[in-house]
Structures are given as structure tokens and as C-alpha cells.
Amino acid sequence: MRNPKRIVILGAGGRDFHVFNMVFKDNPDYRVVAFTSTQIPGQEYRRYPASLAGRYYPQGIPIYPQEKLKTIIRAHAVDEVVLAYSDLTFDELGRIICEALASGVSFKIVGPRETMLDSIKPVIAITAVKTGAGKSTTSRTIVRELLARGFMPAVVRHPMAYGNLEKRKVVIIRNSRDLEEYDLTLEEREEFEPYIEIGVTVLAGVDYRLVLLEAERIGDIIV
Structure with missing residues (x-):
């Protein structure tokens, strides 16, 4: 061997x-x-x-x-x-x-x-070649449009490796209490807060197989 x-x-x-x-x-x-x-x-x-x-x-x-x-x-x-x-x-x-x-x-x-994961739900992917290109703004616009059309999107963020990785295996942010539970950085809060203000769940983490399973359970469409 x-x-x-x-x-x-x-x-x-x-x-x-x-x-x-x-x-x-x-x-x-x-x-x-x-x-x-x-x-x-x-x-x-x-x-x-x-x-x-x-x-x-x-x-x-x-x-x-x-x-x-x-x-x-x-x-x-x-x-x-x-x-x-x-x-x-x-x-x-x-x-x-x-x-x-x-x-x-x-x-x-x-x-x-x-490395790509298959999903049982429709997926809208917002990507860019550089940081600061406007992915977050575009994502929020799409999410608001989906809500207006009667869909419930689940937002999946790319990972940020801050804090306790074990605790962040799967991160699900539904409300302000969750922001405190995961001890998020200011950068992360700035990304998550606009979604919870409009009642949309945001997910991130380390193990994206598990993150995807949770997103599929929560949303009609994954953004």
C-alpha cells in the first residue's frame, strides 16, 4: 500500500x-x-x-x-x-x-x-472576481425582489474564519440574539443585519454540506 x-x-x-x-x-x-x-x-x-x-x-x-x-x-x-x-x-x-x-x-x-454541491432547491449565485465589486448590494436587491414575488429565500454567505471554528460549523442567523450567540465581528454583522431586519435567515459556517442542508430546509430559493 x-x-x-x-x-x-x-x-x-x-x-x-x-x-x-x-x-x-x-x-x-x-x-x-x-x-x-x-x-x-x-x-x-x-x-x-x-x-x-x-x-x-x-x-x-x-x-x-x-x-x-x-x-x-x-x-x-x-x-x-x-x-x-x-x-x-x-x-x-x-x-x-x-x-x-x-x-x-x-x-x-x-x-x-x-468541490461544488448539488442542491434540491433553485440557486441564484452572486459572484465576482474581486472583493468590493458589489456582491452584497446585488444580493440584497435580489432577496427583496424574491420577497416581493412571494418567495422565501435563504441567504448563504461565503465563510469567514473568525472565532471558534467548532462553534461555527453551521451558523444560522435569524435574529439579533443569534448575532450575539456567535460573537460575530463588525464586518460580519454589517453583512447579516440587513437580512434579519427584513425577516430573512442568513447561513454561513465551515461545513457547507451541512450549511446547504439547513438552507434547503429554510428557504424556497437559495441566494
Whole structure:
């Protein structure tokens, strides 16, 4: 039996955890030796919890700054670097690829077919290539239009890896009390509050299989 391929996942506290859950968790062919973090401050030097990581990770998975990538590759005998975040220029992407290849390891981006979730409900996806492009404003406009047409949407936000990840496995925000329960940041509150003011539930979290199941239970349409 061959040894599992040793992986480091480069992320920003969002898609990285989703890629892990969809592709690598409980997969005997791989061992994720570390995540790296960038863009979101304060995420480094903690661990992805064992309770979320699955049977191969009884100690959880360490999270390091992305600047430590070369050190991680050497220290953990990494075989492959997996990129799992966006908001990168082509120059920045090229530098990351070169850093991985110069360290002697393979580089990979996991594609949509391996990571997308199927839903039993209609889905309206609002996406953009950069932060600040207007996704939130567009989403709220669509939600108000759906309400006006008699539908009850459930809003699914992209993950933000603040706070206690175990507690945030599935986050369901229905009212102001829920905002306090999850100890949300100001940034998160600014996103969630406009929805609860109009009676719409917002969901987020770490495990988006479970988030999707809850959204399907709550809404007619998922935004």
C-alpha cells in the first residue's frame, strides 16, 4: 500500500476548509499536513479542530502564515501544494506556483466538479472576481425582489474564519440574539443585519454540506 500524498492547502479561511471537506477529509490517499492563511488577520498559529478534521487528524491541522510555505514543505515532506483562495493577480499566482515548483513539489487548484454541491432547491449565485465589486448590494436587491414575488429565500454567505471554528460549523442567523450567540465581528454583522431586519435567515459556517442542508430546509430559493 502506497503512502498517502502529503498536502499543504493555501487558503484564507474559506474555500480552503471547503476544499478540505470535499476532497481530502477522510480520504486515505491524502494527508493534509497544514493549512496556510493570508488576507484575514489573526488566523495564523491556531489549528483546524480535530472535531472538524476527521479520523486521520486526532490533533487537528495546524494553520501557518503563507510566508512559511517553504519551511512547511521542507519540515513536513510535502508532495503537493493546493491553492484554495482567490483575490490574486496573475503575477501573485505565478509567484506562488514558482515557489512551490522551486521547492520540488507539485501545484494544484481543485476544480469546480470536485468541490461544488448539488442542491434540491433553485440557486441564484452572486459572484465576482474581486472583493468590493458589489456582491452584497446585488444580493440584497435580489432577496427583496424574491420577497416581493412571494418567495422565501435563504441567504448563504461565503465563510469567514473568525472565532471558534467548532462553534461555527453551521451558523444560522435569524435574529439579533443569534448575532450575539456567535460573537460575530463588525464586518460580519454589517453583512447579516440587513437580512434579519427584513425577516430573512442568513447561513454561513465551515461545513457547507451541512450549511446547504439547513438552507434547503429554510428557504424556497437559495441566494
